[in-house]
Amino acid sequence: MQFIRAIVTIWEREVIRYGRDRARLISTFFQPIMFLVIFGSGLRNPLSAGGLGVDYLKFMYPGIIAMNVMGIAFFSSISTVWDREFGFLKEILVAPVPRSTIVIGKALGATTIASVQALVLLILAPFIKVSIDPLTVFHLFLFMLLLSFAISAMSLVIASIMKTMESFGVLMQLFIFPMFFLSGAFFPLNTAPHWMQLISRINPLTYGVDSMRQILLARQTDPAALAEITLQPIYLNVFSLAIFATIMIFISILAFRKKD
Amino acid sequence: MSIIEVKKLTKNFKDFRAVKGITFSVEEGEIFGFLGPNGAGKSTTINILSTLITASGGSAKINGFDVAMETDEVRKSIGLVFQDPSLDDRLTAWENLIFHARLYGLSKKEYLPRVKAVLELVDLTAKKDSLVKSFSGGMKRRLEIARGLTHYPRVLFLDEPTLGLDPQTRFNIWNYILKLRQENKMTIFMTTHYMQEAEYCDRIAIIDKGKIIVIDSPANLKKQFGKETIEDVFLKLTGRKIREEEASTKEQFRNQLMAHRRR
Ligand SMILES: Nc1ncnc2c1ncn2[C@@H]1O[C@H](COP(=O)(O)OP(=O)(O)OP(=O)(O)O)[C@@H](O)[C@H]1O
Ligand SMILES: [Mg+2]
Numbered sequence A: 001m002q003f004i005r006a007i008v009t010i011w012e013r014e015v016i017r018y019g020r021d022r023a024r025l026i027s028t029f030f031q032p033i034m035f036l037v038i039f040g041s042g043l044r045n046p047l048s049a050g051g052l053g054v055d056y057l058k059f060m061y062p063g064i065i066a067m068n069v070m071g072i073a074f075f076s077s078i079s080t081v082w083d084r085e086f087g088f089l090k091e092i093l094v095a096p097v098p099r100s101t102i103v104i105g106k107a108l109g110a111t112t113i114a115s116v117q118a119l120v121l122l123i124l125a126p127f128i129k130v131s132i133d134p135l136t137v138f139h140l141f142l143f144m145l146l147l148s149f150a151i152s153a154m155s156l157v158i159a160s161i162m163k164t165m166e167s168f169g170v171l172m173q174l175f176i177f178p179m180f181f182l183s184g185a186f187f188p189l190n191t192a193p194h195w196m197q198l199i200s201r202i203n204p205l206t207y208g209v210d211s212m213r214q215i216l217l218a219r220q221t222d223p224a225a226l227a228e229i230t231l232q233p234i235y236l237n238v239f240s241l242a243i244f245a246t247i248m249i250f251i252s253i254l255a256f257r258k259k260d
Numbered sequence B: 001m002s003i004i005e006v007k008k009l010t011k012n013f014k015d016f017r018a019v020k021g022i023t024f025s026v027e028e029g030e031i032f033g034f035l036g037p038n039g040a041g042k043s044t045t046i047n048i049l050s051t052l053i054t055a056s057g058g059s060a061k062i063n064g065f066d067v068a069m070e071t072d073e074v075r076k077s078i079g080l081v082f083q084d085p086s087l088d089d090r091l092t093a094w095e096n097l098i099f100h101a102r103l104y105g106l107s108k109k110e111y112l113p114r115v116k117a118v119l120e121l122v123d124l125t126a127k128k129d130s131l132v133k134s135f136s137g138g139m140k141r142r143l144e145i146a147r148g149l150t151h152y153p154r155v156l157f158l159d160e161p162t163l164g165l166d167p168q169t170r171f172n173i174w175n176y177i178l179k180l181r182q183e184n185k186m187t188i189f190m191t192t193h194y195m196q197e198a199e200y201c202d203r204i205a206i207i208d209k210g211k212i213i214v215i216d217s218p219a220n221l222k223k224q225f226g227k228e229t230i231e232d233v234f235l236k237l238t239g240r241k242i243r244e245e246e247a248s249t250k251e252q253f254r255n256q257l258m259a260h261r262r263r
Helices: A002-020 A022-048 A056-085 A088-093 A099-128 A134-161 A165-181 A194-201 A204-220 A223-228 A234-257 B042-049 B071-077 B093-103 B108-121 B137-149 B167-184 B218-225 B230-238 B249-262
Strands: B004-013 B016-026 B031-035 B057-062 B078-081 B155-159 B187-191 B203-208 B211-216
Touching: A002 A022, A002 A056, A002 A099, A002 B093, A022 A056, A022 A099, A056 A088, A056 A099, A056 A134, A056 A165, A056 A204, A099 A134, A099 A234, A134 A204, A134 A234, A165 A204, A204 A223, A204 A234, B004 B042, B016 B042, B016 B057, B016 B203, B016 B211, B031 B042, B031 B167, B042 B057, B042 B155, B042 B187, B071 B078, B078 B137, B093 B108, B093 B137, B108 B137, B137 B155, B137 B167, B167 B187, B203 B218, B203 B230, B211 B218, B211 B230, B218 B230
Parallel strands: B031 B187, B031 B203, B078 B155, B155 B187
Antiparallel strands: B004 B016, B004 B057, B203 B211
16 A cells, blocks of 8 residues: 555656646657658658658658657656756655655656657647547557656666766767667668668667557558558557566666665 | 664775774664764765665664664654755645655655644745745755654754754754754754754764764763863864865765756
8 A cells, every 4th residue: 555655656746847847848849840840841752752652741640759758758767867966866765665666656657747748749630631539549548658658667777877967968869869760750660671670679669659650540541551661560569568668667676776 | 772773884985995883872862963074974874874875894773673674664763864955846845745754654644734743843834835946055954854854753864954054043953953852752863063063962973084983972072081162072083184085086076066066
């Protein structure tokens, strides 16, 4: 019982803090829209001649949503490093609660923030001529929860290794951007070089992008064309992400237990 | 049984030994002062006793529980005010206290009156719904003390609770501390660099370079060393030289950088 309560307490703090951060609320919309406008408009015509089988904007849209989920989840969990720098982490660490509640509470906080915020991107659907219904939204939301939980768990592992925010820039360049670009959000991985396909398989975002694309485009794309640009069935993606998330949560609990 | 029992405690940071086998005990209800120059190992000792870091050798018990093995029981027994700020400044004073109370397993029925009482104690009731970001240094310090008390710990650790505070606030904080001891039989383990404050303690330990030099009551110490004030005793025992920190300069630089960024 106290186990659940500790998780809820830690979760709630993350959500309250996010709600107060107006600048962050707004800036997290900016990037996906920028990607859609710039890449979408720039590449739409050149690519329409190629054998993509679907409109490029439609192709890219689910990937952008998945990227947005990842970006917010990542950023929210990495805030643990700020907690450390500003001293608040000590307050959490001396509390008589299992380290697992800290990890799970933080991951669920980031999951909530990322999933709810990414839902807002669905208001762009009509502009991209993707029609959505409540059931699709529900499926998407479930998947956003899973993806953001997996990413949050991963960032908590990173946050436990990273002692200061100094290395944040390097982390973005060497880790997060490659994950974005090797996820299949911008181009189909099926036709990519073999090495790239291999790397993308260890990238959790790949499974997110692939599933969201299937969920969003299933009812308005020719099944054969959709099959051309998808990697694997959704249930396999769910399975891969669930395993990834479990491993990451486990590692971060161990990392939080470790003391100097 | 003493409420705090420390035996031959040591702590190494890589090849630097910050705490060199200290032994002491604190009785229930005591105000125990831990005095020493910068870098003496005071905060390191508190970090070990509060389960934040592990000792390299020796043992320590709080309230009968081993700090290395029975961490949960130890954590329930203690309250802390760290040397460095540890509030969430994006939350209000009230939210900081509620967060704390819940993590310590208090039910709403238990914590509501307590949170109100501790806010009253530190005169922050009127400010309870303001973001901590908008607080002055003294208000933050008072809030941290209130927070450390919310779960009625058996032992309260105060690491320089009056650092950077004006005389009025310092006087007030001492009033709270003395009141706490009187009303709740709470044990207080504190560090300070204000030697006048050491006079309030029942006993003080003077620690330098990781070793305890003396432990006794302020009156006895003054008598033993033939001095008028604790400050004179302190200077006699620890010398007048500024501490050349033995830790690597790189580490020092990093600490300064962190402290600077925190502002
Ligand atoms: N994490 C760490 N890594 C390496 N050295 C450390 C670490 N923490 C503390 N030290 C070193 O251990 C020594 C004792 O530090 P500590 O913080 O316990 O001193 P203190 O008595 O609290 O001093 P002050 O009065 O300045 O707060 C110092 O030399 C410090 O540089
Ligand atoms: Mg200190």
